Amino acid sequence: MLTEIARAKLNLALHVRARRPDGYHELETLFAFVEVGDVLRVAPAEAPAFRVTGPFAAALAGEGDNLVTRAAARFAETFGGGAHAIELEKHLPVASGIGGGSADAAATLRALARFHDVALDDPRLFAIADRLGSDVPACLLGKTALGRGRGEQLAPVVGMPGTPVLLINPGVAVSTAEVFRRWDGVDHGPLDADPLAGRNDLEAPAREIAPVIGEVLETLAAQHGVTLARMSGSGATCFALFESVEACADAASRVARPGWWCVETRLAP
Known part of the structure; x- marks a missing residue:
């Protein structure tokens, strides 16, 4: 079993510059991450399985499909690797602006990549992340970065670790x-x-x-x-x-x- 932390995301600043023809908004933001987050555990399985535990599990009760399961399915489509049992220990509030679902999806991609010896900077991982949601690429990178476009165009910058x-x-x-x-x-x-x-x-x-x-x-x-x-x-x-x-x-x-x-x-x- 592999364990991955889905660290909470902060927007230290978030400037909305324009509405785009595709329905999204043009953003400029400074992403940072904190040490607390959800916990994701992944193990090989005969058939795909997913369960949610933790303090905020009830907020996701009954969800048969979410960003974690979608991330796992798209990883399998791209890289193979068979089925996995995934446990999400939910410590972050849902719909709260700190990237909980996006961080969980990114942690899923990182865990599966580690499991199957896929480099964490593989462009195919970031392509999957981009299709899953605007914040998922930043959460996959997991480092202080300037984000532009929908937030997916990332430029790492010096952070303030330990603050x-x-x-x-x-x-x-x-x-x-x-x-x-x-x-x-x-x-x-x-x-x-x-x-x-x-x-x-x-x-x-x-x-x-x-x-x-x-x-x-x-x-x-x-x-x-x-x-x-x-x-x-x-x-x-x-x-x-x-x-x-x-x-x-x-x-x-x-x-x-x-x-x-x-x-x-x-x-x-």
Whole structure:
């Protein structure tokens, strides 16, 4: 059996530049990853099998087809390798802006690649990832990177590994499609090299749908030692970067609310 971590994805900045004729949006974003995530386990099997366990398993109950099973099927179509039993231990909230499903699909591709001696930089893996979803290539790469196009055009950049991070989800699921539908359609400018000077253009429409996101962001921004507080992706998960582990831990003890998912972690390498 192989185990792979599906690390949560953060958009340290997310600029929406234009709507595209194909229905997608032209983006400029800075992807980063944290140490926490879902856990994926893969083993050979006589027939394909998939099960979900973990704290957020119930949110996926009854799903016969999802990004994990699609990733496994497309890997088999491309590379062969037979059937596998896959267990997804779900620790990340669903529909939360931190790439849970995309990270799970990418972890599936990495695990199967390791199992069958496929190089992790094989272009065919990234082609599969691109067909599965806009965030899947970034999650497959798993490193700090600038993303353009739909987010699939990736350029690795120097990250900030070890930076303390506090993640908060207020217990609401936000529809990505609805958030993009409510985007104001205005190009507010390109992504600067410094994410602190950036923004998340999806924050305003997400706050319209779930006003509690504003409460989370205000709570995070008010904590001692915060260097950046922002919503990730289309929400509703928000994050704060801290100057020290101690400041992050102190904030975590102060901001907890009933029903809020609150996790201390660090930016991954």
